Amino acid sequence: MRVMARVLSNSVPFPLKRARAGVSYADLERLERGAPAPQRAGRRALPLSHIRSLSPRPLALLACLLALLLALAAPAYAQLRVPIDEGHLNPMPVATVDFIGDNAQTQTVGRDVAQVIRANLERSSLFRNIQPGAFIERIQAMDVPPRFPDWRIIDAQALVIGQVTAAPQNRVRIEFKLYDIFAEQFLIGFGYTTTADNWRRIAHRISDQIYEQLTGERGYFDTRIVFVSESGPRTRRVKRLMIMDQDGANPFFLTSADAMVLTPRFSPSTQRITYMSFETGAPRVFLYNLETNRREVLGDFPGMTFAPRFAPDGNGVVFTLDMNGNAEIFAMDLSSRQRRRLTNHPAIDTSPSYSPDGSQITFNSDRGGSPQLYVMNADGSGQRRISFGDGRYSTPVWSPRGDLIAFTRQGSGRFAIGVMRPDGSGERILTESYLDEAPTWSPNGRVIMFFREGRGEGPRLWSVDLTGRNLRQVPTQTEASDPAWSPLLP
């Protein structure tokens, strides 16, 4: 019986594109025995445990089911996997050791990396960290297998070890390995060389590798959130664009306090943001390039433009243009700047959001008498209503997996975040309060972030799992609204 392990499709070496000034490139190589790291000729792979056979992604579900069946009969040979829909009920106990360092600086980095990994795993609610105080074995070298019984006895099912070593030109090399304790097997290992100040991103990368290995789904830790930072009294609110890491680290402003901004959204494929600003007086859709820090107005329109979102390929934006009180949905190609009208109805048509394959658009319209959710083909044809429940529906956002649409539902004086299938079936409410608004999807479609406002209180960012569990506040320094989750960073 071969135990299957997956090596992920994003595990090829990647030069990290510059995500912002000061963050430099990292090199990744897979740690394995005998073979050179893929596409890294000339670089010596570290002698480590073997990586087992590859399982193509479509087989992952089958593998998962198989593993589940096997788990009943032969636990020692089952694939170590946390069931993603029920993992929070029985989180997998994981031991993450402070990464070994070869000097004071790398020891500090090693502790910090382990801390960020633990925080990510814990926040997912699928994992439970075993407290380092309970560890019996003291890991002192990367190339020696751990003493599995020492970890089994403290109930660890997975073990993460790692090391940080100084590299030339003020760089560090960060390596990790993940072990299945009960199977006594090495699962995956990777090494990254990067500038020392880039350690946080490496910690998120490692977290994603662990998450992917143990859940069978893509991770979402190496991502960022753009949102609106709010301050000042409600009647004279100051709203600025701010961006931060998914865990709240590294926040900084993108726009000044001079102009109110709303509704930022990431490009699913490029380092760009689109948002609405009052910078020129009336609402206008802007584009912001995160690599050049340049912003520009999108198009020259006779009325106000708002509610922008990127097309999945990042080469187009769909948005609302209001002309004389009639809001209609338009699409614009960013290369040719050609615009195309998609709706033509005297009612409000707004909040468009593409399906991930770009073939359809969900939007908000009150053409039926109250705001409801609609779906149309990307050329505007085939417009049909999909929401028929009680209440008023708005802010539809298509899941990056394509199978669900998240929305805000308003009724009985409360606002809720929910999901439904693109045909309107299977509606589920995930959260509800005085005001929950503006869902945004994690790139793997497992977590939804939104903003919540108590009566008379300022807004804060919150996240909730697709299961409706694991509701928690996202740390921000200021009051915050309109979150948008980035794709996995390049």
Place this chain on the structure above:
Amino acid sequence: MRNTLLALAAVASVAACAGRPDPAPTVNTPAPPVAEQPRGPVPGSIEDFRVSVGDRIFYGYDRFDLTPEARSVLERQAAWLRQYPNVRILVAGNCDERGTREYNLALGARRAAAARDFLVSLGVAGNRMETVSYGKERPLDPRANEEAWSVNRNAHSQIVSGAVS
């Protein structure tokens, strides 16, 4: 009464000073003899429009149709704007917080357009008016209750230029 007049005079003199290159301090000057009728805003001024005419109309929840009260305010606005033909205005549509952001931007635009269209029907040239929507971003009343929301659902006619100063 005397105190009120004093205060009015003080405010008037402070206002008169604003923007002028530092005249002698006039705040402590005794109140001059005042006419029997308390002075209202200067006719044709922004204050005149705001106080004597009314610069806001109000809407029902998720509505953009004009109530009888709103129509009578707009009729006064139209008459005033016909009287002062150099005045240009910006009509801003506003919403309460009990709607989502983008929907409210569209709803505010509808409210502004409804007010503007009615003014046009009363003979105010369309090129004297611009419209904008602030959605739920600029509440007049910061509180979170029905009274505040009813005030925050409005169209606000703001004078941009051409008023008597």
